[in-house]
Amino acid sequence: MHIVIMGCGRVGSSLARALERRGHSVAVIDQDPDAFRRLGPEFHGATVKGIGFDRKVLVAAGIKQADGFAAVSSGDNSNILAARVVRETYGISNVVARIYDQARAEVYERLGIPSVATVRWASDQVLRRLLPEGSEPQWRDPSGQVRLIQVGAHEGWVGTPVGKIETALHARIPFLTRFGQGLVPANDTLLQDGDTLYVAVANDDVPRVEQVLSEPPAKH
Incomplete structure (x- = not known):
């Protein structure tokens, strides 16, 4: 499988390394080239500098051949927009967006975009x-x-x-x-x-x- 990840923070870099260890090809998008250092020297996937909802950037990351897309940057709006572009423009159904605002996450789940809301996950675990x-x-x-x-x-x-x-x-x-x-x-x-x-x-x-x-x- 080829997976494109938007965001190379702690979550994105960990996800990229985990996917690569399982034998998948991975491309990571981030606006800050220094963020790619989090991937470490053993990462062999692609890194693409740019905005994750920019179509040229997505194409450079291999979105047309991708089997999945994860939007895990630090911005809700960017993650939502990127997830919708990938789903609606490139027809990829295997899309996940990290959303910090629980209410937004629930709305986008109803629209068919599975979301991971950090606060909701933590509160559910405690409950x-x-x-x-x-x-x-x-x-x-x-x-x-x-x-x-x-x-x-x-x-x-x-x-x-x-x-x-x-x-x-x-x-x-x-x-x-x-x-x-x-x-x-x-x-x-x-x-x-x-x-x-x-x-x-x-x-x-x-x-x-x-x-x-x-x-x-x-x-x-």
Whole structure:
């Protein structure tokens, strides 16, 4: 894969090195040529001086052959503009923008541009540690209609097959964590004490799923 990165700060340079270590070709764009020093002597990808939403600069970075684009500069406006240019002009759907303003990030996710909002990420991580029994979204689709939530279950569910839990929730459980390890369950996998469920659920169904799992299973 060829990935173009706009911004060679701490995030951009780390991302570039990580992608190259995984065998991908990388081009990094930045207005400040001194920023490329962060890449280190072992980086063999391309570096392009210029503005990341300038089409000539993008073409020089190989955007026409790119499989993905990451806008991770320090400016929200620049990241948003570059992401839109790449998506709308060059038809690249694999685009991610780093947005510091959480409200803006949510707007652009709804427009189909996945965003990483630093403050939101940090606050979500804290919430997941403070509220281990409450659901927190681990992933949202760009339209905001579906999410993957992390949620604990009432102790009454211990010993229940995952397939039966899915039937009760009317939702899928693609994986769970047990003793800190991920596990893709089969229908007959029994829930154990301390397991954390990851439930794929429609946005409007989150309260219902939380309610079902907060109580012992209904007896028939």
